Amino acid sequence: MADLVRRTGITAPQIEALATAGVIDCFGLSRRQALWEAGRAAEERPERFAGVTAVGPPPTLPGMSDDEITIADLWATGITTGKHPIQHLRQQLQADGILSAKELRTAPANTRVRVAGVVAHRQRPATASGVTFMNLEDETGMINVIISIGCWNRHRKTASDSGALIIRGRLERADNVTNLIAEHLQRLPLTAPTRSRNFR
Known part of the structure; x- marks a missing residue:
């Protein structure tokens, strides 16, 4: 995620929206973990040293329920590929x-x-x-x-x-x-x- 932000310059709200929509799942993170990591990743900028952020390590976070995944999909993209x-x-x-x-x-x-x-x-x-x-x-x-x-x-x-x-x-x-x-x-x-x- 940090590399993605550094290469593209996307903003914190944009990386959070990607995490909420499940796009970051491909990096082996659950949606909640990705949302937590989005804060750290958003601090990565080309003008800063890599890996220097104020955000601490992620806590152990539970996965999202089916209801929460549907809500996250609809909030982030307006559609869901899961349950209606x-x-x-x-x-x-x-x-x-x-x-x-x-x-x-x-x-x-x-x-x-x-x-x-x-x-x-x-x-x-x-x-x-x-x-x-x-x-x-x-x-x-x-x-x-x-x-x-x-x-x-x-x-x-x-x-x-x-x-x-x-x-x-x-x-x-x-x-x-x-x-x-x-x-x-x-x-x-x-x-x-x-x-x-x-x-x-």
């Missing part, structure tokens, strides 16, 4: 009768169901007469959600500000396309940060 954030909640969601995107594909049409996912995008085309289209994403796929003006107005803050949602609605299927007509929206708390593409 919803996958960490799947057992509880199933216990509450909340369907996955995969299960939704075979659920009977015109039934009321609940789904949960990370908000991938919100869109309100000018030609849609105020209807908002939303995509939720879980570890099994994408869910198309249609939100009427009335439903949006009733749940405006939750609908516009939440990174993840539980949505109850009526399942509609036509021409092999499955949509959920939203009736109720509820914030789904996640420990991992998420980002959506909104109104583009």
Whole structure:
């Protein structure tokens, strides 16, 4: 890591972001060890003598849990190659009768169901007469959600500000396309940060 900083001149926040994202794993360090070492490595500069830093030796640090790795991936890069954030909640969601995107594909049409996912995008085309289209994403796929003006107005803050949602609605299927007509929206708390593409 010190050699990387010395050769490239990257900053402390940049080397910390690389360590958080797991890029430094290739040097045989866990993410927590790499974060600790990032402080020492960041002091390495071409104008200084090599190996002279104020940071002491690293303590014994535990590895990151699956949840913490997902959070670290999303914070550092906006994506994760490991578990999807919803996958960490799947057992509880199933216990509450909340369907996955995969299960939704075979659920009977015109039934009321609940789904949960990370908000991938919100869109309100000018030609849609105020209807908002939303995509939720879980570890099994994408869910198309249609939100009427009335439903949006009733749940405006939750609908516009939440990174993840539980949505109850009526399942509609036509021409092999499955949509959920939203009736109720509820914030789904996640420990991992998420980002959506909104109104583009």
